[in-house]
Amino acid sequence: MVTTFLILLVVLLILGAPIFIALSGSVMTAMGTGSHVPLAIVIERLFAGLDKFSLMAIPFFILTGSLMSVGGLSQRIVHFANLLVGRFTGGLSITAVSSSMFFGAISGSSPATVVAVGGLLYPAMRRDGYSGPFSIGVIIASGSLGIIIPPSIVMIVYAAVTGVSVGALFMAGIGAGVLYAACFIPYCVWRARRDGVKPMTPPTLRELWLGLKDAAWGLGVPVVVLGGIYGGVFTPTEAAAVSVIYALLVSALIYREKTLGQLFRTMIDAATTTAQVMIILAAASVLAWFLTSNGLAVAVANAVLSLSENPYHIFLLINVTVLIVGMFLDAASIMVILAPLFYTIGIKVGIDPVHLGAVLTVNGAIGMFTPPFGLNLFVASSLGGVSYLQAVRGSLPFIGIAIAALLLLTYLPAVSMWLPNAVYGG
Template identity: 80%
Template sequence: MVITFLVLLAVLMLVGTPIFIALAGSVAVTMGSFSHIPLTIVVERLFAGLDKFPLMAIPFFILTGSLMSAGGLSQRIIRLANLLVGRFTGGMGMTAVSSSMFFGAISGSSPATVVSVGSLLYPAMRKEGYSGAFSIGVLVSSGSLGIIIPPSVVMIVYAAVTGVSVGALFMAGVGAGLLYAACLLPYCWYRAKKDGVKPMTPPSWSEVLLGFKEASWGLGVPVVVLGGIYLGIFTPTEAAAVSVIYALFVSALIYREKSLVELFHSMVEAATTTAQVMIILSAASVLAWFLTSNGLATMLASSILSLSENPYHIFLLINVTVLIAGMFLDASSIMVILAPLFYTIGLRVGIDPVHLGAVLTVNGAIGMFTPPFGLNLFVAGTLKGVDYLQAVRGAIPFIGIALFALMLLTYVPAISMWLPNVVYGR
């Protein structure tokens, strides 16, 4: 039965079957062929996989990002980032990284960050003299900050399948995201120096203050979310709902760059994205139930632990496994399928679940721009003058940089754990 299931799952994914059909369908066919359990259990598990309170935050955070993007926030964030770092050599590349951090703190989505930042910055970087490969490479790699910097949809998924505190994960994401971004900045300086790109004229203080003023309303989203959670005013799910109200207020009444009809269209787009995420989560929960009920999860955990119980070795194995999975699956799917297994293994060898969540999230972020199926690579192909192969060539050096950041995060736990320890006294 196990071999049939694994072969069927592999075949369905290789032929390009939608992932939710591949996951739930392979379970249903296997059970129908080898088990007397009614197949209605598959439908029940589909719904049970979504019956988790933390998952309610996902549609709210997706809608927040959609509303703020439609409301004109992208331009303001990029202008502010350029005013802050554009004066340095490689400033335009640094602007891409900084803008992705700011926008990621609002959208929680990697593809949305690539599109929103890249559509404005890619033409500007090419005009300034940056090569096409570097320009698109820095955008697809820094765009993955969208799932590391809180609020992160991927971290919410991890919390839902493991029971770890969403607030603690968000705090860990701050340190992880800052480290990831800090590793990208020196390469931006190096490439600009090598290509002879000159920095922009330093702006005046009045221009910087004006940039802060224009972007301040949008940048209030992470303040409201993280501040509310930190102060104990509301839970992460409640914070997500509050962020929607705040985003709608800012987009409709403060920025007022889009009509109500256009804002409604952004809501429809957010609903579509939410449906795509949720159906994958529900199908993956069927797979998780199947693996657990047949003892496969325990067998896999025991097999891994038989190799070594050294947490450093286990972490290396986890990273390699997730990086390979990231070449073919999106980060949310990886979390649902693999996080419960690695969570169990991590507890047995003394790995902190919050630290593990931060490491898995960064792994997923790297997978977003790793060929052959990194989603950001395909999203970048929608930008004018960019194709898939160009995006792959540009991403390769940034994959190496991201792997270096991942190793630091993995083996220096204090980087991600310092803020959760301070806030929650862990």
Template identity: 70%
Template sequence: MTTIFFSLLGILLASSAPLFIALAGTVVIIIWLDGMMPMAIVIERMFSGIDSFALMAIPFFVLTGNVMGVGGLSRRIIRFADLIVGRLTGGLGITAVSSSMFFGAISGSSPATVVAVGGILYPALKTAGYRPPFSIGLIIASGSLGIIIPPSIVMIVYAAVTGVSVGALFMAGIGAGLVYGLVFILYAVFHAWRHDVPRSPAPSWAEIWEGLKDASWGLGVPIVILGGIYGGVFTPTEAAAVSVIYALFVSAVIYREKTIAELFAAVRDSAATTAQIMIILAAAAVLAWYLTSTGLAVAIADGILSLSQNPIHLFMLINVTVLIVGMFLDAASIMVILGPLLYKVGLQVGIDPIHLGVVLTVNGAIGMFTPPFGLNLFVASSLGDVTYEQAVRGALPFIALAILALAVVTYVPEISMQLPRTLYPGI
């Protein structure tokens, strides 16, 4: 039956069936063939898989990102970032990365970051003298910061399936996200220097001050979210709800660039995105339950540990495995399927669950722009004249750079663990 199970799963995934059908459908067929359990257990497990208080934060963070995206926030953040660093060599490239960090701290979504930042900066990068493959590659890769910089939807999923602290994961994501983004910034500076890209004129202090005032309300979103969580005012899920109210207030009262029709469109898009995430999580929960209840999860874990119990070697194996899986599955699905399994393996060899969660998140971020099914590659086609093939060519150098950043985050744990250990002494 095990052979049939993995054969069915492989066939459904290879046939381009919707991911939730491939995950839950395989279990349904196996239960039907085996006849030992009632089929209703699949529905029960799907419901229990998403019946989590932590997961309630996902629709709120998605809605916050969409509301602020149509409310003029992305344009203001990009303008302010350009005022600060645009005068430097590679300034517009640095602006793309730093803007992605800011917007990622609002939306928690990689594709949303690509659209919000890329829609403005991709044409600007080409006009400024950056080569088109570099420009689209930088936008696609920087967009993946959206799931590393807190608040991260992927980290919320990992916390839900393993029971670790969401707040500690968010803090760990700050250090990892800064290192990940720094690698892209250095490459942007090198590219601009090598190809003699002209610098932007230096702004006056008055222009910088005006840009800061214009963007300050939007930049307050991550302050409200993270400050509220670590100040003990509310939980991460409550912070997500508060961020929606704040985003609506800023967009409707302060910036006043949103119409009722755009608001309803943002709500509709958020509902669709949430539904897509939740049905995949529910299906993945069924698969995870089957692997656990049949003992396959233990067998797989024992097989991994039989290869090596050295954390260094084990992390290398984990990274290679998740990078390959990330070519076909999105980061949230990876967390639900592999998160509990690797969590147990990591505990047995002394790997900190928070550090493991960050490493898996960075792996998932790389998968967002790794062919053949990296979502950011497809989202890039909405930026205008970009084809899938052009997106892949532009992304390849950044995949290598991201893997370098992954190695640093993996084997220098203090980068991600320093803040959590400071704020959470028990870790």
């Protein structure tokens, strides 16, 4: 039965079947042909997989990101980031990195960050003298920060399938995201010097103040969310609900650049995205039950541990595996399929599950712009004048830099763990 399941799963994934069909369909077929267990249990597990309080945060954060993505917020964030760093060599490319951090803290989505930031900065970078591949490469790579900087939907998925604290994961995401972004900046400076790109004129204090004031309402989302969570005012799920109310008030009453009809369509889009995420999580619950009940998860974990019980070796194996899988699957799918297995292995060799979550999230972020199926590559191709091949060429140097950042994060756990340890006392 297990052999039938594995063959079906691989075949369906290769054929490009939707993830939820590949997961639940292969389980149902294997059970129907090799087990006397009623197939109704698959339906029960589908619903049980969604019956978790922490998952309620996902639709709220998706809706918050959708609401704040409309109404001119992206222009305000990019303008403010450029005021802060545009004066330095490579300032416009550094703006792409910093504005992606700001926007990622609001949207929680890598593709949305690429579209919002790239639509504004790609033409500007080309006008300033940056090459086409580099311009789109820095936007594609920086956009992946959207799933690392909290609030991160991918981290919520990891928490749902492993039981790790969402708050601790968000804290780890801050350190991981800052390191990840900082590794891009030296390359941006070097490329600007090589291409002879001039920095912009330093802004006045008044211009800085006006830029901050204009973007402050949008940038208040992560302050409300993280401040409320770590101030003990509300749980992560309650924080997500509060962020929706805040985003709706800011979009409808303060920025007021979209009609009520457009805001309503934004909510419909958010509901569609939520359904896509939730059905994958439901199917992942079926997979987890099947693997556990048949002893496959334990068998794989023991097989891995038979190779080595050294945490450094295990982490290397995890990173190589997820980087390869990330070339074909998105970060959320990787979490629901592989995180429970790696969590089990990590616990046995003494890897902190919060640190593991941060490492897996960064792995997933790299996969967002790794050929051949990195989602950001296809999203960038929708920008004017950008081809898929140009996006791939531009992404290659940043893949190397991102892997270097991943290794630093992996083997220097203090980078991601100092904030969770400070807040939660170890």
